[in-house]
Amino acid sequence: MKKYIFVTGGVCSSLGKGIAASSLGSLLECRGLRIRMIKIDPYINVDAGTMSPYQHGEVYVTDDGAETDLDLGNYARFTNSPLSREHSITTGQVYQSVITKEREGRYLGRTVQVIPHITDEIKQRIFRIGEAQDADVTLIEVGGTVGDIESIPFLEAARQFSHDVGKKNVVFIHLTLVPEVTGGEMKTKPTQHSVKQLLEIGIVPDILLCRSTKPLEESMRSKIALFTNVDDEAVISAHDAGSTIYEVPLNYHAEGLDDIAVAKLGIETRPIDLSEWEKVVNTIIGARHTERIALVGKYIDLHDTYKSVHEALYHGGIANTVKVDIIKIDAEELEKTEDLDSLMEGIHGILIPGGFGQRGITGMVKAARYARQNALPCFGICLGLQVMVIEYSRNVLEIEDADSSEFSPDGKNSVVSLLEEQVDVTHYGGTMRLGRSETRLKAGTMIRDIYGEETIFERHRHRYEVSNRFRPLLEEKGLIISGVTPDEALVESIQWPDHPWGIGVQYHPEFQSKPIKAHPLFTSFIAAADEVRGRG
Incomplete structure (x- = not known):
């Protein structure tokens, strides 16, 4: 029985x-x-997908595209239980x-x-x-x-x-x-x-x-x-x-x-x-030293908003036998700051996480520019990748009004634009690009070396992508398109040229990281931050 x-x-x-x-x-x-493992949530929402991060914290995404409570993320990190939409009941x-x-x-x-x-x-x-x-x-x-x-x-x-x-x-x-x-x-x-x-x-x-x-x-x-x-x-x-x-x-x-x-x-x-x-515990207790990672986000007041990102950073620390100290930086406050050198003093890496809406985007772009120009390891996830592309377009391609159509719907230079299948969407629950899908990594790129394989499978949760209209120009000006969908229709990852560690991914690798087995991207990112700390 x-x-x-x-x-x-x-x-x-x-x-x-x-x-x-x-x-x-x-x-x-x-x-x-x-x-x-099963999570029962008594709220009347069908799922957590349309809830504000301030209401419910992080939305955890399963392979089959379910938008669930963050406790499923705990289940994934602590156990090997398979997780799907059936494991979340509301x-x-x-x-x-x-x-x-x-x-x-x-x-x-x-x-x-x-x-x-x-x-x-x-x-x-x-x-x-x-x-x-x-x-x-x-x-x-x-x-x-x-x-x-x-x-x-x-x-x-x-x-x-x-x-x-x-x-x-x-x-x-x-x-x-x-x-x-x-x-x-x-x-x-x-x-x-x-x-x-x-x-x-x-x-x-x-x-x-x-x-x-x-x-x-x-x-x-x-x-x-x-x-x-x-x-x-x-x-x-x-x-x-x-x-x-x-x-x-x-x-x-x-x-x-x-x-x-x-x-x-x-x-x-x-x-x-x-x-x-x-x-795991002994490694944390016996950590060699501490890496200070700046998390530049728009929901930093609530810890649970970026729960899986925080934990994946800690996992990267475990894999490198170092402690990770996450320094939360409000992207809106960053917009008002001119002295980034003082703000980033002692920081060994910058992570720009996912999110929605225009609020705080200018601050994120400033953080990306600082990381690119100062050879500071930078990891962009979902919105973070889009921010890295916007920054590169404005400051390298010199397209001053480069933006996302999410933030400037009538803009002429939307280097990030709405997915074609999202154009006529009127009901927002469960209609994004969600769940596990395939990515092909290009030979000779940093991310290919990190994964050690050509084909990977990661989870998505977004409506916007790098615009194919600008892809040729971005690549001509040096931006490395390091990962694409199998049909090459969509950009999945990018890499800054001539930079020690500047990687953006359209998917959410944090959902597959465990303390016992850190995700390779987070392991590599913390290793790069450790090199910065070593240089002093």
Whole structure:
């Protein structure tokens, strides 16, 4: 029988359910189990694609082009679970499917209700993933917080799920908060209330993950166990990691989380092998020195907006046994700055990430120009590539009004323009160029050497491309078109001439980077930054 683990949260959001679920998933893999990860988001949006970064943080893109919650990025970094649009479930998707079936008459005239129709739809979506032949354990993270009205149908579906497949095949993990108040005293009352709310729904937690700033004392564990009716050993201290989130799997194993989970599910596994995680953490702790990378973006106030980029930079650091210090630079503020030498003092590389809209573009162009003229490693991703092309067109081709048609729709010199299939798009959700596609890398280019192969597959999320009208002139003036689509119709990567490391890519390599296996572009970029630091 297949096994299932539901991870719920209480007290408040952003306590780390995604990291907890991912960490447990990685521990189960280290014991030889094959896992699947599912994220449930209670919002009515069909997906995360149309949400503002300030509302929802990063949009993580899967191979099949799904625009999902950033927690799928955590799943990808911590585990080997396959991820697709089926692994992301939202209220919008569920209700859209049920209403479509009702319009088609598939409910045979019955009144369509939350129970059983909505809950059945949710359970069917979980079953489709969990019953795969090569899946041993499926972990389902239920977004939101117990007590939220939006989460009720999903929690009811989880309760029913345990009844449907048998309690011995389901484990409920509840992550809650043990706050520290004035004077340093830690309080258990929020956890007690959160578990009470879960019990009122009909879910009895098997394991509690208690988020706190410091490890729980045994007396506090016993108190929580007594008031929540959870076994003492199943009250897990989920205290803050010391130096990196990649310590979390090791911390949870030390607390016995995976031992308890497999015991409650009745699974026999091989002895756990944590050597890869130990190597990652030891490399971070023993880093030789620090590289300072300037991230020039337009959403820097919210850390989660560039979550995968941040983590991929750290992975590049791990691969080079160095620490990466990300210096966030607001592109709008950069527009007002004339003294870039002072601002960039001590910076070893510049990364310009993806984004949408005109705000901050002038600042990004200034950053690209500074990097090109000062031989500073520069990495442009998606919008970042387009910015590098705009800068090159303005300052090398001397086309002063060179721009993107996204920012200047009526401009005469749009060196970046809308994809032809996007011209008549009026509905924006899920209509960009999305997901995995093929790129051919040209021989003799830096990026070809970095990947070590001609054909690569990376994920896209954009509407605009380098204009083919300007490609001949750009190449004539030295810009290296280093990667194209198989039919050579679209530019996928560019390289600055006579520059130690100036690469732009139209795709998002950060989505394929892991701490255990850094993406080659980030590894190479940090290595180039290390050379700059070495030159002093």
